[in-house]
Amino acid sequence: MNAQGERVLDEYLERLKRSLNDVPSARRGEIVAEIESHIDEALAEEPDDSEASVRNVLDRVGDPEDIAAEARDRLDIRKPRTSWTDPLAIVLLLIGGFLWLVGWVVGVVLLWLSDVWSPRQKLIGTLIVPGGLLAPVLFGLMAVNSIGSTCTTSRVNGIETSVCESVGDSAGIVSQVFPAALLVLLFVAPIATSIYLGRTLIRARRRGPG
Numbered sequence: 001m002n003a004q005g006e007r008v009l010d011e012y013l014e015r016l017k018r019s020l021n022d023v024p025s026a027r028r029g030e031i032v033a034e035i036e037s038h039i040d041e042a043l044a045e046e047p048d049d050s051e052a053s054v055r056n057v058l059d060r061v062g063d064p065e066d067i068a069a070e071a072r073d074r075l076d077i078r079k080p081r082t083s084w085t086d087p088l089a090i091v092l093l094l095i096g097g098f099l100w101l102v103g104w105v106v107g108v109v110l111l112w113l114s115d116v117w118s119p120r121q122k123l124i125g126t127l128i129v130p131g132g133l134l135a136p137v138l139f140g141l142m143a144v145n146s147i148g149s150t151c152t153t154s155r156v157n158g159i160e161t162s163v164c165e166s167v168g169d170s171a172g173i174v175s176q177v178f179p180a181a182l183l184v185l186l187f188v189a190p191i192a193t194s195i196y197l198g199r200t201l202i203r204a205r206r207r208g209p210g
Contacts, residue, residue: 004051012058019068031071080115080204094194097134104132116204128193136186143179
């Protein structure tokens with residue numbers, strides 16, 4: 001098979017795998033292997049291995065989305081139904097904590113009521129990070145307030161002298177780096193989780209309702 005034919009075949013198989021994304025991995029592997037075997041047998045009967053022959057075989061095999069739909073029917077797998085509340089859940093999980101935490105709680109409820117995400121994804125959305133971006137903001141304010149100075153006053157020959165020492169300097173570099181790293185993690189984690197949930201929602205909407 002020439003390079004163009006291999007490219008066309010690879011793109012077809014990649015589309016098939018994406019279309020079977022909601023099928024259990026074991027069955028998905030079996031279906032893909034079965035289709036690949038069928039394609040190989042059909043190509044062996046073609047007069048040549050040109051790109052045109054590959055496309056001809058793939059047209060006879062069928063559209064990847066149709067193959068995936070048939071597989072879901074056989075396995076009784078229902079496509080997730082999306083709702084306007086799904087993107088709202090993601091937004092509230094991220095910034096709903098600023099609404100006296102009530103917004104974040106509503107986001108969690110909408111997340112668990114949704115048909116889009118798996119139980120594992122719902123746990124991730126709930127636990128990383130509770131309160132969303134409110135947690136790093138509060139942590140950052142606490143860290144800023146804790147950085148101050150301690151002053152000691154001494155009197156020598158009637159002269160009062162005050163010596164102030166920065167708490168951050170005395171704590172050492174480790175005590176400064178660790179809170180900063182934790183603060184970055186607390187900011188990044190809920191944002192990454194929102195992106196993760198959002199990508200799942202986009203894929204579900206592309207597949208359409210069951």
